[in-house]
Structures are given as structure tokens and as C-alpha cells.
Amino acid sequence: MTQYKYFLPEKDMPTHWYNILPDMKTPPPPYRHPITLELMTPADLATVFPQALIEQESSQERWIEIPDEVRDALKMWRPSPLYRAARWEKALDTPAKIYYKWEGVSPPGSHKPNTAIAQCYYAKQEGVKGLATETGAGQWGSALSFATQLFGLEIKVFMVRISYDQKPYRRIAMETWGGNVVPSPSPETNAGRAILEANPHTSGSLGMAISEAIEYAVTREGWKYALGSVVNFVMLHQTVIGLEARKQMEMADAYPDILIGCVGGGSNFAGLFLPFVKDKISGAKSDMRVINVESTACPSLTRGKYAYDWGDTAKTGPVAKMHTVGHDFVPAPVHAGGLRYHGMSPIICRLMEDGYVEARAYHQNEIFEAAHSFARSEGFIVAPETAHALQAVREEALACKESGEEKTILFNCSGHGHFDLASYDAYHRQELQDYDLEDEKIQQSLKRLPNIPV
Amino acid sequence: MTQYKYFLPEKDMPTHWYNILPDMKTPPPPYRHPITLELMTPADLATVFPQALIEQESSQERWIEIPDEVRDALKMWRPSPLYRAARWEKALDTPAKIYYKWEGVSPPGSHKPNTAIAQCYYAKQEGVKGLATETGAGQWGSALSFATQLFGLEIKVFMVRISYDQKPYRRIAMETWGGNVVPSPSPETNAGRAILEANPHTSGSLGMAISEAIEYAVTREGWKYALGSVVNFVMLHQTVIGLEARKQMEMADAYPDILIGCVGGGSNFAGLFLPFVKDKISGAKSDMRVINVESTACPSLTRGKYAYDWGDTAKTGPVAKMHTVGHDFVPAPVHAGGLRYHGMSPIICRLMEDGYVEARAYHQNEIFEAAHSFARSEGFIVAPETAHALQAVREEALACKESGEEKTILFNCSGHGHFDLASYDAYHRQELQDYDLEDEKIQQSLKRLPNIPV
Numbered sequence: 074m075t076q077y078k079y080f081l082p083e084k085d086m087p088t089h090w091y092n093i094l095p096d097m098k099t100p101p102p103p104y105r106h107p108i109t110l111e112l113m114t115p116a117d118l119a120t121v122f123p124q125a126l127i128e129q130e131s132s133q134e135r136w137i138e139i140p141d142e143v144r145d146a147l148k149m150w151r152p153s154p155l156y157r158a159a160r161w162e163k164a165l166d167t168p169a170k171i172y173y174k175w176e177g178v179s180p181p182g183s184h185k186p187n188t189a190i191a192q193c194y195y196a197k198q199e200g201v202k203g204l205a206t207e208t209g210a211g212q213w214g215s216a217l218s219f220a221t222q223l224f225g226l227e228i229k230v231f232m233v234r235i236s237y238d239q240k241p242y243r244r245i246a247m248e249t250w251g252g253n254v255v256p257s258p259s260p261e262t263n264a265g266r267a268i269l270e271a272n273p274h275t276s277g278s279l280g281m282a283i284s285e286a287i288e289y290a291v292t293r294e295g296w297k298y299a300l301g302s303v304v305n306f307v308m309l310h311q312t313v314i315g316l317e318a319r320k321q322m323e324m325a326d327a328y329p330d331i332l333i334g335c336v337g338g339g340s341n342f343a344g345l346f347l348p349f350v351k352d353k354i355s356g357a358k359s360d361m362r363v364i365n366v367e368s369t370a371c372p373s374l375t376r377g378k379y380a381y382d383w384g385d386t387a388k389t390g391p392v393a394k395m396h397t398v399g400h401d402f403v404p405a406p407v408h409a410g411g412l413r414y415h416g417m418s419p420i421i422c423r424l425m426e427d428g429y430v431e432a433r434a435y436h437q438n439e440i441f442e443a444a445h446s447f448a449r450s451e452g453f454i455v456a457p458e459t460a461h462a463l464q465a466v467r468e469e470a471l472a473c474k475e476s477g478e479e480k481t482i483l484f485n486c487s488g489h490g491h492f493d494l495a496s497y498d499a500y501h502r503q504e505l506q507d508y509d510l511e512d513e514k515i516q517q518s519l520k521r522l523p524n525i526p527v
Numbered sequence: 528m529t530q531y532k533y534f535l536p537e538k539d540m541p542t543h544w545y546n547i548l549p550d551m552k553t554p555p556p557p558y559r560h561p562i563t564l565e566l567m568t569p570a571d572l573a574t575v576f577p578q579a580l581i582e583q584e585s586s587q588e589r590w591i592e593i594p595d596e597v598r599d600a601l602k603m604w605r606p607s608p609l610y611r612a613a614r615w616e617k618a619l620d621t622p623a624k625i626y627y628k629w630e631g632v633s634p635p636g637s638h639k640p641n642t643a644i645a646q647c648y649y650a651k652q653e654g655v656k657g658l659a660t661e662t663g664a665g666q667w668g669s670a671l672s673f674a675t676q677l678f679g680l681e682i683k684v685f686m687v688r689i690s691y692d693q694k695p696y697r698r699i700a701m702e703t704w705g706g707n708v709v710p711s712p713s714p715e716t717n718a719g720r721a722i723l724e725a726n727p728h729t730s731g732s733l734g735m736a737i738s739e740a741i742e743y744a745v746t747r748e749g750w751k752y753a754l755g756s757v758v759n760f761v762m763l764h765q766t767v768i769g770l771e772a773r774k775q776m777e778m779a780d781a782y783p784d785i786l787i788g789c790v791g792g793g794s795n796f797a798g799l800f801l802p803f804v805k806d807k808i809s810g811a812k813s814d815m816r817v818i819n820v821e822s823t824a825c826p827s828l829t830r831g832k833y834a835y836d837w838g839d840t841a842k843t844g845p846v847a848k849m850h851t852v853g854h855d856f857v858p859a860p861v862h863a864g865g866l867r868y869h870g871m872s873p874i875i876c877r878l879m880e881d882g883y884v885e886a887r888a889y890h891q892n893e894i895f896e897a898a899h900s901f902a903r904s905e906g907f908i909v910a911p912e913t914a915h916a917l918q919a920v921r922e923e924a925l926a927c928k929e930s931g932e933e934k935t936i937l938f939n940c941s942g943h944g945h946f947d948l949a950s951y952d953a954y955h956r957q958e959l960q961d962y963d964l965e966d967e968k969i970q971q972s973l974k975r976l977p978n979i980p981v
Contacts, residue, residue, distance in 0.1 A: 452634025
């Protein structure tokens with residue numbers, strides 16, 4: 074009989090995170106200050122982040138020990154299962170072997186708590202009292218609400234107004250874990266008040282919410298800011314996914330020819346592929362393919378520019394070298410809110426520049442078609458973000474059917490879609506729109522990049 | 528370090544269901560015909576259910592083999608994890624050891640697919656084309672939609688109108704798995720049309736939906752009816768829960784002093800406790816306690832009468848001897864829709880009469896308090912039904928704190944509450960009502976029981 078799931082015992086959970094920085098051919102260039110555009114010092118970052126995270130951000134240690142308290146909290150649901158998608162393979166009639174890491178088993182339902190827990194731990198260690206953050210669709214806000222609760226920290230979540238109104242279940246979940254959630258822009262910060270005064274009926278944006286969260290954190294004694302993707306330490310914390318997957322693939326006597334994941338800021342997929350891509354960098358597995366999948370609504374890797382840009386719309390956060398469609402680019406309102414980020418993890422971008430990873434983008438109707446194909450074979454209803462990965466898996470599996478190749482595909486199934494069912498309903502009603510993005514819009518936005526010699 | 532989870536490998540999944548009928552001191556009395564009230568023959572049941580299920584309903588075989596195709600489908604998520612609630616124990620400051628079986632990992636999010644898959648398998652084997660069913664809150668309807676998809680069966684779900692309107696996410700999930708869902712009463716059946724004519728704005732009821740589903744099935748060539756709880760074969764299929772739990776408790780070097788679960792029709796808890804309660808019947812573990820937890824809004828075990836009654840409001844289904852508050856009793860609109868059933872599994876009722884199990888009932892504010900206590904320690908947000916079990920666990924754990932006893936508690940965590948967050952919101956807003964049920968209302972309802980000498 075087919076074996077569907079591979080479980081690692083808790084005792085075999087990784088003891089160390091894998092830091093790819095010392096193994097990269099070219100390291101990602103350092104951050105620059107949002108106002109001066111000069112190279113940023115650790116001291117500049119210290120007003121925002123806990124010290125331990127700033128050290129991890131540029132650490133050259135290949136293996137960084139996971140503190141016991143972090144491992145203990147991760148064990149609430151980790152190691153997560155590795156699945157063989159045997160029923161989906163059959164439905165697709167492909168000779169490909171499809172495996173997926175299922176991160177939807179975490180209490181908040183995605184990979185996000187892998188870093189939320191680590192960030193809360195270090196914050197608590199350094200005497201931080203509370204963490205402020207922003208959230209769009211709500212995956213990150215729920216993960217941080219859940220994690221702060223475990224470590225006895227306060228939390229303030231600025232949730233983009235339109236999501237706050239349209240996704241009440243995510244807001245309620247955050248509140249159930251003790252999260253203090255307000256719609257952004259809010260009257261609680263200078264930034265929020267200024268925006269509301271100019272435009273009282275704005276639906277908000279991630280950029281505005283970031284500005285509010287940073288202001289809230291830096292103006293309060295004992296508070297810091299928490300970030301759910303993009304930066305190096307978040308990628309580091311997510312490597313538990315790939316480290317577990319390596320062991321589980323060994324249990325299945327398999328090694329991936331193709332790795333696939335969706336990317337917004339990049340953390341779920343980097344978490345999976347970094348512990349594998351080192352084999353490609355070393356030359357041990359030079360023909361392995363690593364496919365980053367983004368939304369056509371926000372195609373930073375496929376149509377953006379590799380350049381320094383601000384991480385947030387309001388230009389208050391660090392300036393990073395990354396593939397970007399511009400910090401004030403406004404993506405079409407696709408349902409995959411987590412992929413509507415203008416930039417990308419500097420690590421992923423550097424790896425792409427050096428030819429180790431590739432990227433593609435999809436429209437939303439095709440990704441929902443893939444999500445339905447998956448749900449009707451494997452059972453799980455995934456998040457719209459995750460569905461982007463599914464569509465790439467389907468394409469590769471069908472290519473194998475065409476060529477007759479028995480390739481091994483491993484993808485990250487980053488989260489469930491239980492709070493995103495309105496988007497499934499829109500698909501059923503054939504009301505989902507595919508947006509064709511004009512190049513002109515990206516070019517306009519790229520004109521406003523900071524003036525830093527590349 | 529604490530071990531939180533106990534996983535069985537797939538190969539150790541039970542090969543046989545445990546049938547308690549031959550081990551019961553007194554068997555549950557046979558069903559009676561809904562109209563004649565005479566003893567029902569297997570032929571009477573054959574218009575409604577597949578033959579294999581009718582045989583299981585009164586089988587005297589202690590162990591019934593699980594067909595390979597059923598095991599293979601169950602392995603999509605089974606064996607489900609057994610958790611040690613170590614963080615909750617700490618929060619409750621109790622010497623009790625708390626374990627739970629986590630059934631929320633199934634794609635539809637509850638224990639319901641354990642029987643849905645078996646029912647679809649046997650239906651398919653017997654050449655059935657489609658299955659009709661009713662659903663209230665939607666757990667059962669989603670499980671059956673998921674399962675029919677796996678076996679290539681058609682499905683028709685009559686969903687109680689008020690739930691159809693109030694719980695769109697459950698409806699959308701069913702549609703994602705290919706379910707054909709209509710609000711009940713519907714214009715698609717004689718029963719539905721008659722009700723709509725008399726009362727065009729009715730919000731529907733489970734009784735009405737059952738009538739429609741049975742009519743839909745029996746008036747269509749190749750269609751049968753599927754039922755998600757109460758009857759013996761459903762309890763049988765759910766014993767995989769308890770059989771797995773026994774092995775996992777052995778891995779944890781533990782045996783339960785107290786077993787706890789919520790009961791509506793009884794299937795999730797029977798699934799857990801039947802493979803344990805046989806040790807109590809045999810005398811091997813005579814001091815083990817088995818606590819059934821119901822809602823004060825529908826207290827069949829705690830305030831109902833042990834008597835013959837119709838299984839459905841419209842009096843079209845079998846008449847069973849069970850604890851009942853009357854087939855036309857209308858429970859208060861508590862959020863735990865799955866516990867709003869007037870009757871109870873005849874097996875559980877018989878075990879209660881013989882003193883092997885006990886029961887208690889809770890109001891909804893206290894069960895949501897327990898659900899929050901759990902979510903903030905263990906992470907998982909459970910269904911309102913499941914939260915009833917949590918409140919009993921909390922009471923027993925706090926009693927252990929009082930007495931200093933280190934009892935081992937095992938409960939069934941029957942499903943997640945991701946589609947029930949509106950009820951959590953009502954709790955946060957302090958808008959949840961506790962209903963005090965007058966004895967007079969139950970007595971009135973009990974006057975309409977069928978006239979069968981007890």
C-alpha cells in the first residue's frame with residue numbers, strides 16, 4: 074500500500090537553523106538607511122529589532138543553535154508531516170513523484186509561527202514588553218498573536234483596513250489568542266492620524282500599516298517591531314522546514330529534482346529550499362531546479378528590477394537590494410494577499426542573480442483551478458498564496474507526463490485556506506478577475522527608486 | 528524535554544473496527560418501523576442504506592475488517608496524532624496528566640470522514656450512484672462531500688437554511704469538494720415544497736432536512752441516504768480513534784483514569800471510548816470513568832427519558848430506544864449545532880443505563896471560556912461542540928488540583944473551529960446567551976413519544 078505521510082519523531086527535530094550566508098557565492102549587499110541612504114549600522118537597526126536578531130541578520134555562522142524554549146514551542150506541531158501526493162499524481166496521470174511539506178498543521182495554519190516563536194523568544198530574553206506589527210491577509214498577525222501568548226508578551230497588530238473589514242475570521246482568530254488588533258490607518262499613531270485626516274475613507278495598505286507599527290514600537294518604552302518575511306533572520310528561522318524535509322525525503326528514499334514554492338516576501342519557500350540549494354551551490358546537485366512562484370499582480374522576480382529600494386511604502390524601514398516593482402507600486406486586488414509585496418527576500422534575489430533559482434508568475438484563475446484539482450485529490454483546501462505553488466507543480470507534473478520523465482517534485486504547502494473561502498466562492502461563481510499588468514505601470518513605479526549607484 | 532505528540536506509523540493503523548455489540552451486558556433493543564412501530568427488518572432498512580452497513584448495524588462479530596480501500600483513504604490523515612496537553616496542564620496548575628486525540632487534522636477538520644469514507648466505499652461497492660444527506664452546522668456535509676469525491680459518487684446535501692445563510696464558509700468548502708448543496712427546505716422535494724408552501728420564510732431544521740434527504744434518496748434510481756451519527760455502524764467506523772489512542776497511550780506509557788468527549792449523536796466520543804470501555808465491562812478497569820458532555824440546550828442524557836422515539840422530527844426514520852428530549856423538541860440556538868440533536872446513540876444510552884458511562888451538561892459561556900484557555904495554551908481553536916469536552920476536562924483537572932491526585936485524563940478533540948469563529952466573536956463581545964431550559968418544555972415534548980410499551 075502507498076505510504077502517504079512521513080513523520081519525524083520530535084527528538085529528530087533540527088537542533089540548529091541553517092544559515093546560508095557563508096555558503097553563498099555572492100552575499101546580499103548590506104542594508105542602507107531609509108533617510109540618509111548610507112550603509113546601515115547594527116545600532117541603526119537596534120531601535121527596531123531585538124539584538125539577537127540583528128546579529129543573526131548578518132551572521133557568518135553556518136549553523137545557529139535553536140534555543141531549547143524555541144524548540145519546545147515549535148514541538149507543539151513540529152516536525153510537520155511530509156506528504157506523498159499519491160492521489161494527485163494519479164489524478165494528473167503523471168509519472169512524476171510529488172511530495173509536499175504540510176505547514177497547515179500549525180495552530181495559526183501556516184509556516185509563519187516558525188519565525189514568530191523565535192522572534193518572541195529573543196524579545197522576551199531581552200526584556201521586551203510588547204511587539205507591534207502589521208498584517209495584511211492576517212497570516213502573520215495570527216502567528217505573532219499566537220506566539221506572543223506563549224511567551225507572555227503584549228502585542229499590537231495594525232491590520233490593513235480592507236482586510237480587517239473583509240476577513241473578520243482572521244481578526245477573530247487573532248483576538249482569540251489575545252491579539253490587540255486595530256484597523257490601519259488608525260487614530261493611535263501620528264502616521265495614522267495624518268493619513269486619516271487627508272483621506273478619512275482610505276482602505277489602508279501594507280505600507281501604511283508598517284509605518285504605524287514601527288512608530289508604535291519605537292515610541293513606547295520596552296516595545297519592539299516584528300517582521301514576518303523578507304529579512305535574513307526570518308529566512309533562517311524558516312529553515313526548519315527544509316531541514317526536516319531533507320530527513321523525511323531520506324525516509325522516503327527520495328531527493329527532489331525540482332523544488333517549488335510560492336513567494337511574497339519569500340520566507341516559506343526559502344525555508345524549504347535553502348537547506349537543499351546548498352547542494353546546488355556546492356555542485357553536488359547542479360541540475361536541481363528551484364522554482365519561485367509569484368503572482369502576476371506583483372511580479373517582482375519576473376518583471377521587477379534588481380536594485381536598492383525601500384522595504385515599505387512610507388520609506389521608514391531599511392533600504393535593501395532586491396528585485397522590486399517599486400515601493401509605492403499598488404498591486405491589483407488579487408486574493409493572495411501574502412503575495413502582494415513589492416520586494417523580495419534579498420537572499421532569494423541574490424541567488425537568482427547568480428543563477429541558482431528561477432521564477433515564474435501566474436494569474437489567479439489558473440491557481441484556483443490547481444487548488445481545486447488538489448483539494449479533490451488530496452483533500453486539503455490551501456491558501457490562495459499556496460495555490461500558486463500548486464499550479465507550478467501541476468505544470469511540471471504534466472510536462473513529465475509529456476516527456477515520460479519520472480522526476481521527483483517537492484513543494485511547500487505553506488498554509489490552509491480556511492479563512493480564505495470567499496475567494497474560492499468567487500472562483501465557483503466565475504467572478505475572479507485576471508489582471509493584465511501593463512509594463513508602463515511598473516516602469517512608472519521604478520522611477521521612484523532611491524538614487525543609489527548599483 | 529516534554530514530548531507533545533505521539534504518532535503511529537501508517538502501517539500500525541487498525542486493520543479492524545471494534546464492534547462492542549457482542550461485549551455489551553445488555554444489547555440496544557432493535558429499531559422499530561416509523562409508521563407501523565413494529566420491529567424493523569433488514570429489508571425495511573434496505574431502501575435507505577447500503578446492505579453492508581445494515582449487516583454491520585446488528586453484527587455480532589467483535590472485529591470487523593476495514594477494507595483496504597477504506598484504510599488507504601483514511602491514511603490521507605490517519606493515524607491522527609495523540610497530544611499531551613503539557614502547556615494546558617501548566618496553565619491549569621494541575622497534577623493531572625491530560626492527553627487528547629486530535630481529529631482536526633482531517634481535510635474536513637473533524638472525525639466525521641472516518642465514517643463518511645466507509646459509507647462511500649460500501650455504497651460504491653454496491654453500485655450506488657449518489658448519496659443524499661442533511662447537514663446542520665456543516666461538519667457532516669463537508670465530510671461526505673470530501674469522501675464522495677474520493678470514490679466518484681454524486682452527492683446532494685440538504686443544509687438547514689439558517690446555517691446555509693449564516694455559515695457560508697462551510698457551504699463553500701462543500702462546494703470545493705464537489706458537493707451539491709441546497710438550503711432546506713428546498714423546492715426540490717415534496718416534503719420541502721409542502722413546508723415552503725405552509726411557511727415560505729422558515730429557517731429550516733435538521734428534522735426537515737432529514738425528510739428531504741431521505742425522500743431525495745429513495746425516489747431516485749441508484750441513490751441511497753447517508754447518516755453521520757447515532758446508528759451502530761457509525762459508532763463502529765469511529766472506533767479507529769480509540770484503537771489508535773490505545774496504542775498511542777501505550778507509547779506514552781499511560782492509561783486513562785477518565786475519558787471525556789462531547790456528544791450530539793455520540794459518534795466522536797463513542798469512537799474514542801468504546802475500545803477502552805470494554806476494559807470496564809470486563810472488570811479489568813472497573814474504576815475508569817467515562818464522561819459524556821452535552822449542551823444544556825439539548826440535554827438528552829442528563830434530562831431526557833430512555834424510551835423509544837423517532838430519530839427525526841418528520842417521523843420518517845427508524846424508531847430507536849434512546850435517551851431523548853422528544854423528536855420535535857426545538858433546542859435553543861446555541862452555537863454548537865452538532866449538539867442540537869434530540870436523541871443519542873442507542874449504544875451510549877444502553878451503556879449509561881447499565882452504569883458504564885456518565886453524563887453532564889454545560890452552558891455555552893463556560894465552554895467558550897474553556898476553549899479560550901485551551902487556545903492560549905495549546906494553540907488550537909476548537910469547534911464549539913469540542914469545547915464542551917474541554918470544559919469537563921478543566922473541571923476534572925481542577926478537581927485533581929484540589930485533591931492532589933495525578934489522574935490521567937484522555938479526551939477527544941473532535942474538530943477545529945475555523946468555520947465557527949463568529950461564535951468566538953460573540954463570546955469576545957459578551958453577547959453569548961446562556962439558556963435556562965424549563966423542565967416543562969421537555970415534559971411537553973416527551974408527551975409526543977410513540978406509544979410503545981417499554
